[in-house]
Amino acid sequence: MGIIDFKEIKNDLESWELFAQEFLSEKFELIDPPSIGPDGGKDLIVKDKVSDFLWLVSCKHFAHRNSSNSVNRSDETDITDRVKAKKCNGFLSFYSASISSPLLTKLNELVDSKSIDEFDLFNSARIERELINSSAGRILFQRHFPKSWEKYCILIRNTTLSNFIPKKDPQFLYCENCSKELVEHSEDAKIIFIQNKTSNVVEEIAISCNECEEEHLKFLNYGQADYNYYFYEVNDLKMPTYYHLQMNNFMKDIWSGNRKYTNHTFDKFNFVMLAMGQLVYRKTTEDELQRTFDLLKEFNKIE
Numbered sequence: 001m002g003i004i005d006f007k008e009i010k011n012d013l014e015s016w017e018l019f020a021q022e023f024l025s026e027k028f029e030l031i032d033p034p035s036i037g038p039d040g041g042k043d044l045i046v047k048d049k050v051s052d053f054l055w056l057v058s059c060k061h062f063a064h065r066n067s068s069n070s071v072n073r074s075d076e077t078d079i080t081d082r083v084k085a086k087k088c089n090g091f092l093s094f095y096s097a098s099i100s101s102p103l104l105t106k107l108n109e110l111v112d113s114k115s116i117d118e119f120d121l122f123n124s125a126r127i128e129r130e131l132i133n134s135s136a137g138r139i140l141f142q143r144h145f146p147k148s149w150e151k152y153c154i155l156i157r158n159t160t161l162s163n164f165i166p167k168k169d170p171q172f173l174y175c176e177n178c179s180k181e182l183v184e185h186s187e188d189a190k191i192i193f194i195q196n197k198t199s200n201v202v203e204e205i206a207i208s209c210n211e212c213e214e215e216h217l218k219f220l221n222y223g224q225a226d227y228n229y230y231f232y233e234v235n236d237l238k239m240p241t242y243y244h245l246q247m248n249n250f251m252k253d254i255w256s257g258n259r260k261y262t263n264h265t266f267d268k269f270n271f272v273m274l275a276m277g278q279l280v281y282r283k284t285t286e287d288e289l290q291r292t293f294d295l296l297k298e299f300n301k302i303e
């Protein structure tokens with residue numbers, strides 16, 4: 001199982017082709033819009049931007065098939081005729097699934113016998129690799145596979161930060177009432193602040209899922225007239241610019257004295273921002289990580 005669920009692209013050939021056009025436009029020029037091929041399928045024609053080589057692109061969206069979804073020999077008919085009819089040089093498979101070995105053998109045979117000049121294969125594994133490994137690819141990844149993208153971001157979160165979080169299971173935020181995990185379920189979570197109106201001191205911060213919000217407020221004894229209550233949606237803190245602005249506000253508040261923190265709420269705010277930072281900061285390289293540890297050692301921050 002790969003990271004990307006190709007079923008996120010609707011189960012119709014047109015949607016898959018639109019994705020193929022966008023994906024291939026990085027390297028290829030689109031010559032011919034899709035047309036119905038002899039087997040009822042549709043083919044695209046693209047030209048290599050460097051070599052001018054013409055490819056007939058066969059798009060197959062088999063990710064939604066229930067059982068074995070690999071593309072079989074019987075799924076690709078009249079390959080040579082299709083390539084020749086469109087005056088192309090090579091055959092390019094663009095599949096949301098894997099390719100069966102008989103079909104792979106057949107395509108190799110067609111090249112060996114010079115029936116076609118070349119073939120190239122974009123199967124689900126290769127498409128996934130290319131979507132992950134370039135910034136242009138990641139833009140497409142995010143747009144066409146939003147659910148898989150969400151999972152991917154959690155998978156690559158910057159766990160190196162966990163070294164600085166003094167908690168048993170530091171990668172995650174948990175609801176303090178029901179223990180629901182809140183980084184992965186961030187759409188359903190808040191960081192609640194209770195501030196004393198007279199002293200401007202933030203006296204309590206609660207990490208809460210939405211269902212437990214009432215429970216938390218009771219516990220925090222909120223409702224007394226001299227307290228202000230405000231919150232951040234955890235989902236919003238995942239957005240880099242917003243995250244940065246809130247860190248900035250935190251510093252401004254302390255600098256201006258508009259808002260004060262107790263030792264406890266100061267530490268808690270830092271914990272929340274470190275946990276969320278795992279999703280916001282880019283991945284640290286090995287060299288950068290080593291340099292970070294060296295710097296911290298210098299300042300006697302760690303052993």
Ligand SMILES: [Zn+2]
Binds near residue numbers: 177178212
């Ligand atoms: Zn809860």
